[in-house]
Amino acid sequence: MVDAAADRDDLAVEAALRPKDLGEFVGQTRVREQLDLVLRAARARGATADHVLLSGAPGLGKTTLSMIIAAEMGAPIRITSGPAIQHAGDLAAILSSLTEGEVLFLDEIHRMSRPAEEMLYMAMEDFRVDVIVGKGPGATAIPLELPPFTLVGATTRAGLLPPPLRDRFGFTGHMEFYAPAELERVLHRSAGLLGVHTTDEGAAEIAGRSRGTPRIANRLLRRVRDYAQVRADGVVNQESAARALAVYEVDERGLDRLDRAVLLALLKLFGGGPVGLATLAVAVGEERETVEEVAEPFLVREGLLARTPRGRVATPAAWRHLGMEPPQQPAPGGQEGLFGT
């Protein structure tokens, strides 16, 4: 329920909920202003916009922004992703079929294969690719001119990109998690589009549990709508939202069953830590990777768990969140672990 990656159900409705222009796009004030300048200037010059890199966690609106860039430039958009481009030839085929000014959206650009990445360098800089024909000593490079286009790359972390690729973007926008008030605006907008009567208190209740992520907010809204239809009067208000999300085990801070299981094990079995990741994973009956990649990032971001050189440590906020008293003394090695070398 609170995984920021899109599931099939999300994909089916997301197209209908996407803002269509920068004015409709909620939050991300800084990126929006910067992008507005880049696009206006390009339009005034009658030129194709510079390449844009968008970095940020899943579900924050990178795909949406890339579509807005195309719409604002009055250009068509082609959407693909790094993992879909395994061979340089795949990329050459896409690039050579672009029309002038077209926007190419490359999601998960950090997961492209090395040869494709190197082809992209030249395409971005000189609007040209060398297509290799043949193999071995007889292979020849045939230069192919490309029309000017705008590449919009998306990545979860700009640091994952090799510097030569990163440097070829004219503008990099860092997408932040959304404040609760911004998510409330996203929710009211989505509720309007879905035709669901939602009160301010209902939107606030959902926003607080959405982990700063519009995709999660929209998903929770749909589940609360179901609950309100079946068990209440169809209105999304504070009560129906709280009850519905209790059914789906999403607590008032956005933690789900796994997040709480990790914290509970840490507190109850290991006195708050420090405890090694492998031990913690066994204690909750999950794979190490699941605990590390699915549960921990949000717990760390919320200040409920710290990763220290000596193991995982619960913060006083974690004890309070689960309704327990933090120990008087810091957990053995807790403070030292938190701030030590």
Ligand SMILES: Nc1ncnc2c1ncn2[C@@H]1O[C@H](COP(=O)(O)OP(=O)(O)OP(=O)(O)O)[C@@H](O)[C@H]1O
């Ligand atoms: N600023 C926003 N205002 C309103 N709705 C938004 C905003 N950002 C995202 N959304 C909504 O959240 C959903 C997910 O957004 P989007 O697909 O653009 O995220 P993403 O960052 O590209 O995710 P991923 O990296 O998983 O592809 C969409 O339905 C979109 O309507």
